[in-house]
Amino acid sequence: MTGPTKRGRVSNRVRALREAAAMTQAELAEQVNASRQTIIAIEGEKYAPSLELAFRLVRSLGAPFEEVFSYAD
Amino acid sequence: MPQYERFAWGSLLASVLSWLFLTMRMTEDWMVVDVLPGHMIRTYGAVVILMIVAHAVLGGLLHVRGEGRAEKDERDLAIAARAERIEGLVVVLAVNVLIIHALAQAAFAGHALPSIDLGVLPVLFYALLSVLFLGHTIGQLVTIWQYRA
Numbered sequence: 001m002t003g004p005t006k007r008g009r010v011s012n013r014v015r016a017l018r019e020a021a022a023m024t025q026a027e028l029a030e031q032v033n034a035s036r037q038t039i040i041a042i043e044g045e046k047y048a049p050s051l052e053l054a055f056r057l058v059r060s061l062g063a064p065f066e067e068v069f070s071y072a073d
Numbered sequence: 074m075p076q077y078e079r080f081a082w083g084s085l086l087a088s089v090l091s092w093l094f095l096t097m098r099m100t101e102d103w104m105v106v107d108v109l110p111g112h113m114i115r116t117y118g119a120v121v122i123l124m125i126v127a128h129a130v131l132g133g134l135l136h137v138r139g140e141g142r143a144e145k146d147e148r149d150l151a152i153a154a155r156a157e158r159i160e161g162l163v164v165v166l167a168v169n170v171l172i173i174h175a176l177a178q179a180a181f182a183g184h185a186l187p188s189i190d191l192g193v194l195p196v197l198f199y200a201l202l203s204v205l206f207l208g209h210t211i212g213q214l215v216t217i218w219q220y221r222a
Contacts (some may be wrong), residue, residue, distance in 0.1 A: 035148070035149070037075045037220075049148075050147050053147055
């Protein structure tokens with residue numbers, strides 16, 4: 001489900017991969033056409049992005065989808 | 074603080090102040106007073122103008138700060154959609170409370186319910202506008218809460 005989410009259901013490694021790519025939150029936000037606050041919320045796992053935004057993030061971070069996002073039942 | 078959260082704070086403040094203005098015009102000691110229709114029309118016009126001017130000023134202030142109007146991204150839209158949904162639910166709930174209260178008041182003579190005589194125009198006017206303000210206020214609170222959660 002897209003939107004505000006309980007911490008831990010959809011987890012991600014956006015922060016680690018962004019820092020590894022030496023990218024700022026603002027730069028990543030601009031690349032994926034989102035606000036910096038949204039990147040902060042995604043990195044803090046307070047917001048689960050839509051599939052479309054998730055694909056844009058994956059593409060910008062240059063990593064396979066499963067490496068960036070994971071879902072725990 | 075995100076631009077749309079700041080806007081929600083401003084809108085919340087405008088909503089509360091406008092409702093206080095409405096209350097000041099329509100009540101004495103928190104009881105609705107009998108006023109002429111002209112007084113209500115002027116009050117309604119003033120409240121509408123207050124809200125429009127307040128929101129125009131809010132938008133202008135963000136513009137003066139050089140931020141322009143940021144495009145809403147998907148999270149902003151999701152937050153706004155949830156806030157609007159809850160605002161709608163609050164309005165529906167409040168109107169239902171008024172209906173049930175009016176019916177109960179008519180059906181059970183000698184009850185202990187506080188009297189809200191919706192058959193009197195100033196009371197109906199004040200109650201319906203207050204419901205709209207309540208919905209708007211809750212909507213802004215939900216918006217702020219979601220940005221901060």
